[in-house]
Amino acid sequence: MRQSQLFTKTLKEVPSDEEAKNAILLIRAGYIHKEMAGVYQLLPLGLRVVEKIKQIVREEMNAIGTQEMIATNLQRKELWERTGRWSDQVVDVWFKSTLKTGAEVGFAWSHEEPLADMMKNHISSYKDLPVYIYQFQNKLRNELRAKSGMMRGREFIMKDAYSFCRSEEDHTAYYEACKEAYLRSFERMGVGEDTYVTFADGGAFTQYSHEFQTVCDAGEDLCYINREKKIAINEEVFSAEACKELGVIPEEMEKVKTAEVGNIFNFGRQKAEDVGLFYDEENGDKTAVWMGSYGIGITRMMGVLVEKFADEKGIVWPESVSPYKVHLVGLQTDDAQIRDWVDGIYTAFQRRGVEVLYDDRYLRPGQKFADADLLGVPYRIVASKKTKEEGRFEVVHRASGDVQYLSEEELYTTFAGT
Amino acid sequence: MRQSQLFTKTLKEVPSDEEAKNAILLIRAGYIHKEMAGVYQLLPLGLRVVEKIKQIVREEMNAIGTQEMIATNLQRKELWERTGRWSDQVVDVWFKSTLKTGAEVGFAWSHEEPLADMMKNHISSYKDLPVYIYQFQNKLRNELRAKSGMMRGREFIMKDAYSFCRSEEDHTAYYEACKEAYLRSFERMGVGEDTYVTFADGGAFTQYSHEFQTVCDAGEDLCYINREKKIAINEEVFSAEACKELGVIPEEMEKVKTAEVGNIFNFGRQKAEDVGLFYDEENGDKTAVWMGSYGIGITRMMGVLVEKFADEKGIVWPESVSPYKVHLVGLQTDDAQIRDWVDGIYTAFQRRGVEVLYDDRYLRPGQKFADADLLGVPYRIVASKKTKEEGRFEVVHRASGDVQYLSEEELYTTFAGT
Numbered sequence: 001m002r003q004s005q006l007f008t009k010t011l012k013e014v015p016s017d018e019e020a021k022n023a024i025l026l027i028r029a030g031y032i033h034k035e036m037a038g039v040y041q042l043l044p045l046g047l048r049v050v051e052k053i054k055q056i057v058r059e060e061m062n063a064i065g066t067q068e069m070i071a072t073n074l075q076r077k078e079l080w081e082r083t084g085r086w087s088d089q090v091v092d093v094w095f096k097s098t099l100k101t102g103a104e105v106g107f108a109w110s111h112e113e114p115l116a117d118m119m120k121n122h123i124s125s126y127k128d129l130p131v132y133i134y135q136f137q138n139k140l141r142n143e144l145r146a147k148s149g150m151m152r153g154r155e156f157i158m159k160d161a162y163s164f165c166r167s168e169e170d171h172t173a174y175y176e177a178c179k180e181a182y183l184r185s186f187e188r189m190g191v192g193e194d195t196y197v198t199f200a201d202g203g204a205f206t207q208y209s210h211e212f213q214t215v216c217d218a219g220e221d222l223c224y225i226n227r228e229k230k231i232a233i234n235e236e237v238f239s240a241e242a243c244k245e246l247g248v249i250p251e252e253m254e255k256v257k258t259a260e261v262g263n264i265f266n267f268g269r270q271k272a273e274d275v276g277l278f279y280d281e282e283n284g285d286k287t288a289v290w291m292g293s294y295g296i297g298i299t300r301m302m303g304v305l306v307e308k309f310a311d312e313k314g315i316v317w318p319e320s321v322s323p324y325k326v327h328l329v330g331l332q333t334d335d336a337q338i339r340d341w342v343d344g345i346y347t348a349f350q351r352r353g354v355e356v357l358y359d360d361r362y363l364r365p366g367q368k369f370a371d372a373d374l375l376g377v378p379y380r381i382v383a384s385k386k387t388k389e390e391g392r393f394e395v396v397h398r399a400s401g402d403v404q405y406l407s408e409e410e411l412y413t414t415f416a417g418t
Numbered sequence: 419m420r421q422s423q424l425f426t427k428t429l430k431e432v433p434s435d436e437e438a439k440n441a442i443l444l445i446r447a448g449y450i451h452k453e454m455a456g457v458y459q460l461l462p463l464g465l466r467v468v469e470k471i472k473q474i475v476r477e478e479m480n481a482i483g484t485q486e487m488i489a490t491n492l493q494r495k496e497l498w499e500r501t502g503r504w505s506d507q508v509v510d511v512w513f514k515s516t517l518k519t520g521a522e523v524g525f526a527w528s529h530e531e532p533l534a535d536m537m538k539n540h541i542s543s544y545k546d547l548p549v550y551i552y553q554f555q556n557k558l559r560n561e562l563r564a565k566s567g568m569m570r571g572r573e574f575i576m577k578d579a580y581s582f583c584r585s586e587e588d589h590t591a592y593y594e595a596c597k598e599a600y601l602r603s604f605e606r607m608g609v610g611e612d613t614y615v616t617f618a619d620g621g622a623f624t625q626y627s628h629e630f631q632t633v634c635d636a637g638e639d640l641c642y643i644n645r646e647k648k649i650a651i652n653e654e655v656f657s658a659e660a661c662k663e664l665g666v667i668p669e670e671m672e673k674v675k676t677a678e679v680g681n682i683f684n685f686g687r688q689k690a691e692d693v694g695l696f697y698d699e700e701n702g703d704k705t706a707v708w709m710g711s712y713g714i715g716i717t718r719m720m721g722v723l724v725e726k727f728a729d730e731k732g733i734v735w736p737e738s739v740s741p742y743k744v745h746l747v748g749l750q751t752d753d754a755q756i757r758d759w760v761d762g763i764y765t766a767f768q769r770r771g772v773e774v775l776y777d778d779r780y781l782r783p784g785q786k787f788a789d790a791d792l793l794g795v796p797y798r799i800v801a802s803k804k805t806k807e808e809g810r811f812e813v814v815h816r817a818s819g820d821v822q823y824l825s826e827e828e829l830y831t832t833f834a835g836t
Contacts (some may be wrong), residue, residue, distance in 0.1 A: 005483070005485075006485070007485055007537075007540050007541075007546075007549040007551065008540055009539070009540050009546075011539060030540075033536045033539065035489075035490045035492065035493070035494065035532060035536075036492065036494055036523075039490045039492045040490065041487065041488065041489045041490055041532075041533075041536060042487055042488040042489075043487050044485045044486060044487050044551075046487075047486060047487055047488055050488075065423070067423075067424070067425055067462045068462060068465060069459065069460055069461050069462050069464075069465055070459065070460040070465055070468075071453075071459045071460075072453045072457045072458065072459055072573050073491070073556060073558065073573055074453065074454065074457045074558065074572060074573050075453070076453065076454055095515040095523075096515060097513040097514060097515050097525070097560075099560060099572075100560050100561070100562040101562075105454075105513075107515070107525070114453060114459075115459075118451045118453075118459060119425075121427070121429060121451065122425050122426055122427050122448075123425075128425075128427075131425040133425065133462075138491060138556065140491065140492065142515075142517060142518050143518070144518040144519075154492060154517075155490050155491055155492050
């Protein structure tokens with residue numbers, strides 16, 4: 001992509017009510033636009049990051065046999081009344097509206113009830129089980145406070161998966177597979193080391209549920225972690241007893257701020273009973289399906305990655321989610337000869353399938369470097385008159401600041417990865 | 419994909435209130451699930467079709483320099499008040515709700531106002547123009563009647579593009595490019611011949627707007643078309659005068675039912691004036707941006723394609739949007755030898771990158787063939803004991819019913835396309 005063509009500009013000013021570092025940097029760099037608190041448009045660069053995060057999660061979900069679909073935003077009141085969750089006293093984040101026919105409808109803050117209900121069409125016998133589905137979908141939650149940028153949205157993209165099993169044993173097998181898929185996903189996004197499977201309040205169905213918490217100063221949660229043993233306990237359920245159960249002692253647990261990037265719920269057979277999702281057992285018994293749900297906050301993850309890796313100069317993307325792999329910065333490109341030469345390098349990168357952002361704008365070098373730092377693409381490559389004369393390119397690694405000098409041929413072999 | 423693993427089942431029964439052929443077939447075949455009238459979940463097969471339609475449109479929009487983004491569903495009241503379109507008397511398809519803070523919010527039935535407003539951050543000088551953006555986004559419209567299945571949704575996916583230009587001349591150039599991109603898209607989806615650039619009511623800004631209407635018995639519009647001259651006029655504006663302007667005579671126009679699959683609006687400078695989107699001209703004058711908007715109904719297109727091509731046996735997909743290219747139907751696979759052999763063919767297709775749906779279920783051949791017809795994948799390949807012995811595969815073209823017999827090697831060369 002030629003930066004001169006990219007419609008987004010880096011901005012000096014952000015909306016005065018924006019407090020969160022992640023949103024401030026993402027707005028300034030032109031990744032997102034603030035529509036209102038907790039509601040952000042994804043601009044071209046932002047969409048690329050979100051699609052990369054989605055693709056990582058998609059690959060890991062597909063690998064464990066989960067099938068992708070997309071549910072609707074509009075939901076029926078009756079489904080949620082049946083489980084006692086239509087009331088605003090029970091679920092306090094509903095957005096609701098009214099059809100022209102007069103019927104009330106809800107907007108998706110969760111898809112548990114509609115998707116469990118839908119499965120009545122496709123699950124009738126033990127032979128139809130297990131079923132695993134997932135989606136990337138817009139969730140709408142009427143949050144009273146939405147001050148954490150992309151980390152707590154009124155509108156946000158979530159990956160939610162649902163498992164439908166015959167037995168606790170089958171459920172546990174998928175549950176474990178999904179836990180591993182999540183850990184692989186977080187590892188690929190560069191936060192593997194700092195992300196913990198965390199014991200948390202299990203709600204109505206089980207004593208504990210599992211959250212995936214990433215150590216992050218901007219996080220809204222508090223956890224007690226043990227880095228060595230890779231164990232974490234949410235403050236909500238932290239106790240001597242919980243520690244004992246997990247084989248740690250309270251004194252070796254460190255209290256840290258964390259962001260919840262994923263969670264797993266085990267509903268047992270309760271949810272299916274409430275919704276009326278039964279199947280015929282081999283012996284003819286009508287039995288409720290064993291259900292679980294599995295979430296990853298996709299746009300929240302984008303916010304967490306900014307918070308964790310940004311420095312005073314701007315965003316620092318992990319390579320796996322960066323909108324581009326290299327940022328080619330052309331200097332002295334008002335000289336037609338230089339311009340043609342840098343254009344050629346840009347084209348050569350593209351031909352080799354390297355995702356490259358090409359700063360072909362007529363601006364001062366200082367401004368281009370500042371923009372490159374703000375945007376946070378992993379490798380900045382300068383191509384100037386001097387580069388052309390000397391035949392070696394300065395390559396700066398955004399995260400470490402390490403500088404390499406490479407020949408044109410080395411550039412391609414290094415970044416084309418072939 | 420192994421059909422035994424696909425969680426969706428073909429269904430005999432559809433919701434009793436479903437009247438539209440497209441929805442009935444898509445529900446029966448397991449492409450979609452009806453949540454409520456005009457609101458359908460996209461199941462795995464349906465999502466694949468939608469993604470194929472999106473990809474065709476994406477490629478054509480990218481090719482004319484349009485940049486992809488995604489706007490939010492939640493919208494601010496103030497933006498629409500400014501243009502006089504917040505009122506339910508003016509726009510009668512609003513879904514609205516209330517934030518916890520008490521402020522009213524709207525759900526996206528259109529993105530014209532929010533995206534024009536957003537551009538104030540990125541357009542300030544004539545040097546920033548032109549800008550072309552697009553998105554695939556969920557639109558929510560509170561339709562009183564939603565009886566046409568995927569062809570008129572309360573919730574549906576639309577591709578909407580917006581152009582921001584300096585002059586009418588620049589605007590017209592993009593407008594023409596977009597018109598061509600649309601025609602290429604419809605051509606690629608198999609409805610090129612039956613899709614007309616149609617003169618229609620231009621609303622407040624211009625005498626005529628352009629609609630893209632596809633001849634379709636289930637369509638909700640009426641147009642007068644001339645197949646030879648490839649000219650169409652919406653009934654709304656059909657008159658002797660309109661005919662004269664387009665160089666046809668009323669007598670040579672045929673009245674047909676059509677479905678509106680796309681539209682183009684020219685706002686001139688009015689929209690930007692209303693929203694307050696101005697730029698500095700070279701001479702310093704503050705000037706309103708020239709705007710256009712360009713829509714294609716993505717999920718509607720899915721409905722139209724079903725309506726147009728389905729026969730009494732089921733759906734017939736154009737190859738470009740079919741969820742899979744070939745449907746491999748294994749027979750006598752309860753014989754382990756046969757099963758292993760058909761599995762091998764499935765694997766060979768996959769290795770060659772052919773999108774293949776593999777019916778590996780233990781069912782009667784008749785039921786498998788009926789399902790294959792219902793699902794509508796372009797090529798059905800039978801692999802049975804007889805096939806193995808004779809070394810030739812029966813390949814049936816779903817649309818024409820033509821039968822070919824191919825050797826295993828020919829199968830791969832024919833369908834791998836390499």
